[in-house]
Amino acid sequence: MNSTALEMQRKSGSYLASAVQIHMSSSDCRDDMLDLKLVRSYMPLLFLILRSMLLVMTTRVASPMLNDSSVFALLCVLVYFDALLFWRDALNRAAGFLVPTAFVMYVNFRGPQNWPPDTKCMRSVQLAPYWTADIAWAASSSVVFVSLCMQVPLRVHILHVTVIWSCMALTHILLGCLLPYDMGELVCRLLLYYVSCAFFFLSSMLLPAVDRNMHSFTVVHVNMHLLFVEPYVLAVSVSISVAAYVCIYYQYTSRAAAVSDEPGQGALHVSASEDRKGLHARPTIMPPSEDLLAELRAAKAAPRDGPGPTR
Numbered sequence: 164m165n166s167t168a169l170e171m172q173r174k175s176g177s178y179l180a181s182a183v184q185i186h187m188s189s190s191d192c193r194d195d196m197l198d199l200k201l202v203r204s205y206m207p208l209l210f211l212i213l214r215s216m217l218l219v220m221t222t223r224v225a226s227p228m229l230n231d232s233s234v235f236a237l238l239c240v241l242v243y244f245d246a247l248l249f250w251r252d253a254l255n256r257a258a259g260f261l262v263p264t265a266f267v268m269y270v271n272f273r274g275p276q277n278w279p280p281d282t283k284c285m286r287s288v289q290l291a292p293y294w295t296a297d298i299a300w301a302a303s304s305s306v307v308f309v310s311l312c313m314q315v316p317l318r319v320h321i322l323h324v325t326v327i328w329s330c331m332a333l334t335h336i337l338l339g340c341l342l343p344y345d346m347g348e349l350v351c352r353l354l355l356y357y358v359s360c361a362f363f364f365l366s367s368m369l370l371p372a373v374d375r376n377m378h379s380f381t382v383v384h385v386n387m388h389l390l391f392v393e394p395y396v397l398a399v400s401v402s403i404s405v406a407a408y409v410c411i412y413y414q415y416t417s418r419a420a421a422v423s424d425e426p427g428q429g430a431l432h433v434s435a436s437e438d439r440k441g442l443h444a445r446p447t448i449m450p451p452s453e454d455l456l457a458e459l460r461a462a463k464a465a466p467r468d469g470p471g472p473t474r
Contacts (some may be wrong), residue, residue, distance in 0.1 A: 175352045186395050207254045208361040214245060215264045215353050222268050223346070238265040257382040258360040264353055270336055271343040293338040297392045300331040301400040308363070308385045311378065312407045314370060321377065335391050354390045355401070362408060369415040 218241060246260040286339050307324060310317050344352065360382050367378045389397060 201335045205361075207252050208357065210249075211258060212354060214356050215261055215357065216350070218242075218245075218261050218264050219268060219349065219353070222265075226327055235269060238269060241265070253379070254364055255359060257364045257379045258357060259383040262386060263356060263383065263390060267344075267349070267352070271349065271392075291339050292334060294393070296331045296334040296338070297388075297396050300328060300335065300388045301392050304328065304385050304388050305400050305403045307381065308404060309407050311368060311381060311385075312363075312370070312411050314373070321381055321384070328384060332387070332391060351384055352390050356386055357390060359386045359401075359404060362404075364403065366408065366411055371418070 213397065218238075219239070222234065222238065225237060227247075229237065242261045242265045246255075246262075249255045249260065303324065307317065307321075309315070364379065364382050367373050367375055388400065392400070
């Protein structure tokens with residue numbers, strides 16, 4: 164009886180662990196198994212946005228009671244354990260977990276508040292590089308984004324571009340002289356960032372012969388400027404992104420219509436997909452060998468050659 168109870172407890176524990184693992188790695192499955200028409204395909208994005216909002220509320224409540232180093236330590240601890248729990252999720256890895264949220268929270272709530280806007284914003288010498296960095300950051304990100312979506316090769320390495328974008332981000336932060344974001348603008352920018360990361364991450368399913376590793380690596384870097392650049396620059400960048408997504412969807416529907424119009428291609432595609440799904444379900448039937456056939460013929464001919472039945 165005790166062994167039966169232990170076995171049932173072990174099975175229930177393994178089932179719970181499997182359920183938690185499936186929940187935490189919901190987007191770690193194969194891309195051809197992900198159906199964009201199902202609601203569960205967007206659950207990782209919803210959980211990511213929810214955790215980001217919880218981090219914003221926690222930091223906003225705790226920041227008046229803590230100093231700068233304490234807020235920084237709190238953000239590091241929360242982001243570390245969040246990444247430790249959701250490291251299996253592919254979308255979370257591509258979007259940078261909650262690191263962008265913590266970064267923009269610390270910069271806006273702690274950094275610019277020490278700079279009076281009425282003294283530095285009047286200096287045209289500082290405004291010129293500030294706006295130049297914002298425009299160059301958004302423009303270069305849009306160029307890389309469009310080149311990846313349209314599959315136009317660029318003669319630059321993504322790591323080199325990432326270093327340049329990091330310098331532009333530092334220039335924006337160091338020369339920033341405007342007031343920090345209010346709560347509404349911060350929430351809108353975070354929602355826009357994570358939704359854009361999800362769309363860019365899932366767009367790899369609609370692109371033929373795309374490098375998935377490179378595409379996933381560029382998700383966080385291409386969309387990071389959405390959290391910092393000025394609203395006018397942000398509006399232009401978002402418009403370019405929307406136009407690129409429309410082009411991707413139009414090209415995808417055109418390719419699907421062309422394949423379905425070809426005779427026999429639709430049935431061939433269905434049969435190929437069914438073969439992939441049932442590859443491990445159907446047993447393999449091997450044709451009989453020549454030696455086996457010869458032995459069967461000899462066995463059938465043996466009674467004919469022997470003596471007949473006795474009467």
